[in-house]
Amino acid sequence: MPQFAANLSMLYPEHAFIDRFAAAAADGFSAVEFLFPYALPAADLAAQLQAHGLRQVLFNAPPGDWEAGERGMACLPGREAEFRDGIQRALDYAQTLACPRIHVMAGIVPTDQDRDKLLPRYEANLAWAAEQAAAAGVDVLIEPINSRDMPGYFLSRQDQAHAIVQAVGAANLKVQMDLYHCQIMEGDLAMQLRRHLPTGRVGHIQIAGVPERHEPDQGEINYPYLFALLDTLGYTGHVGCEYRPRRGAVAGGTSAGLGWLPR
Numbered sequence: 001m002p003q004f005a006a007n008l009s010m011l012y013p014e015h016a017f018i019d020r021f022a023a024a025a026a027d028g029f030s031a032v033e034f035l036f037p038y039a040l041p042a043a044d045l046a047a048q049l050q051a052h053g054l055r056q057v058l059f060n061a062p063p064g065d066w067e068a069g070e071r072g073m074a075c076l077p078g079r080e081a082e083f084r085d086g087i088q089r090a091l092d093y094a095q096t097l098a099c100p101r102i103h104v105m106a107g108i109v110p111t112d113q114d115r116d117k118l119l120p121r122y123e124a125n126l127a128w129a130a131e132q133a134a135a136a137g138v139d140v141l142i143e144p145i146n147s148r149d150m151p152g153y154f155l156s157r158q159d160q161a162h163a164i165v166q167a168v169g170a171a172n173l174k175v176q177m178d179l180y181h182c183q184i185m186e187g188d189l190a191m192q193l194r195r196h197l198p199t200g201r202v203g204h205i206q207i208a209g210v211p212e213r214h215e216p217d218q219g220e221i222n223y224p225y226l227f228a229l230l231d232t233l234g235y236t237g238h239v240g241c242e243y244r245p246r247r248g249a250v251a252g253g254t255s256a257g258l259g260w261l262p263r
């Protein structure tokens, strides 16, 4: 059975972020992931990990101005300096948190730009990031995100991501395969896993129910079948639980929704 990581940016909304580590550990998680840790000192987060016996398995590099609608900078013209500063900041956090991988978001394709013309810049930025990360023993992940939730995002399909990983050719550049996004954009999840896992290019997997992005047992995907397939395919990484608990911020709502979690 795969190892599961609680995504603290989405789970446990009933708690302040810094208190979610304890809540996840109390529910039996041994690993966590989240989006952006930068509002808090890395040392404070590391102390939470240590206090609750948790491993950090993923977080995101700075995405640009999230509140202004930016969703990454790696494909954006003229943002190279900020992109590089962000990668360095992420690698500093990764060192303090002993986190082996970071998700580098691509960005929303500007309306006056042609996506294909941005590809060389995107790949060059990924190559630079992967080189910096390799020196720190960290993997860089790119994630196809569905175009319903994130219109205009640079990367939306698994084959796009795998072609970019192959083109860049860095051993530590991998794909973050979010089955929620993959189901929305492409479906055929079992065959997608059978096709892509044996390549060794999948660096992390995430799950959520489709279409509401609630618990994995709330929606159209047969996750028990896919968990068994992950074992059959020899996946030894973590599965990130990146969903919004159906009970929302109700006290105990996240824990009450964990009936799907294999124990």
Ligand SMILES: O=C(O)[C@H](O)C(=O)CO
Pocket (backbone or CB within 6 Å): 035, 060, 103, 143, 145, 178, 206, 242
């Ligand atoms: O939303 C997701 O699925 C991604 O994992 C992310 O990191 C930012 O949106």
Ligand SMILES: [Mg+2]
Pocket (backbone or CB within 6 Å): 143, 178, 206, 242
């Ligand atoms: Mg995801």
